[in-house]
Amino acid sequence: MPAVLITGAQWGDEGKGRATDLLGSRVDYVVKFNGGNNAGHTVVVGEEKYALHLLPSGILTPGVTPVISNGVVVDLEVLKGELEALGGRGVDVSRLKVSANAHVITAYHRTLDKVTERFLGKRQIGTTGRGIGPAYADKINRVGIRIQDIFDEGILRQKVEAALEFKNQVLVKIYNRRAISADEVVEDLLSYREMLAPMVCDTGLLLHNAMEDNKTVLFEAGQATMLDIDHGTYPFVTSSNATAGGASTGSGLPPHALTRVISVIKAYTTRVGAGPFPTELFDESGDFLRKQGFEFGTTTGRPRRCGWYDAPMARFSARINGVTDFVLTKLDVLSGLETIPVCVAYDVNGVRHEEMPVNQSDYHHAVPIYEEFPGWTEDITGARKFEDLPQNAQDYIVALEKMSGSRISAVGVGPEREQVVVLHDLLD
Incomplete structure (x- = not known):
């Protein structure tokens, strides 16, 4: 049976939770393999909206x-x-499994993240400060x-004390901050032992048996291709591998287990935090996208x-991840625009680049070369078939x-669960 990967093609916030939800009833296990609570998925189910950060x-x-x-890394x-929040809303959370080998975010990680970022001043990376x-x-x-260290108090104390010996210095x-007490950290981590006990296991073995x-x-x-520690816009990236290769090392399943790679990409581009962004808008068009797309x-x-x-x-993401299918999201946000520019190449010091420049300095100075497409004014949130879309919206999808x-297999036309136009079966 297939192992399927969903990742983001841009800098995150593409709507990966929506794509996961789209396949939810057809899968048995959903695995988060990288990152922590520094990214979020918003999933809308009927009248209910859920904001997930770690789960x-x-x-x-x-x-x-x-x-x-x-x-x-688990906070x-x-x-x-x-x-507790999901349980309070009637969601069954007892099925969650957590790897014994996952690393824990402690109080000193959060403190160091915040003070280091402030210390960098204008050279800030733009982290979320969550450690x-x-x-x-x-x-x-x-x-x-x-995680497994929490179940051996002696080992846990040794490791915390060893870490703080340097970090407190x-x-x-x-940074002229107070030292952090090892006792406080150990006591805090031990307080989660009862919660963790029923969910901690060898998740690599669990997933292997599931495939069998x-x-x-x-x-x-978590995160997306352009924030990958190896393949993103370094150093303005996350600290893990958010691309297809990370699924294997981050889970314990072999690379050949992956049979489908679905990359989620917005009908425009967004970014949070610092770093280069060639197509960034500083005018009313940028304000329009921000407001319409919330x-x-x-x-x-x-x-x-x-x-x-x-x-x-998009081509870079397709190549790095081996994308079999794109899911294009937030097409409805573009409704009402007279024309829609698309970056087809970059100009770097008078030289045209069809692909992303390998040199970070070149990418930082890249000027987008645009091709413009006619927009549409119709409300497309009710479309469920490709033929339901205005001709200009169809043409835009075909051009992209x-x-x-890679092929575009589904298109998001609104925030709700059913507001999707499916062009191809994502598992076929």
């Missing part, structure tokens, strides 16, 4: 087993809060705390930077498909 969006689908696997306070980067840094430096002597039993496994990436971060509430569709970025490197 896989599959938790909203009855019968699906949601999994937080080893590649995720236990956030996990507890989300589970994601410092937790991953500890993981790579082999001084991290894992940095906090006190460099002909179950369908869906991988849900472009404010699910997790942070920050207004998103908005720009036109970037075809070279030709220049983006």
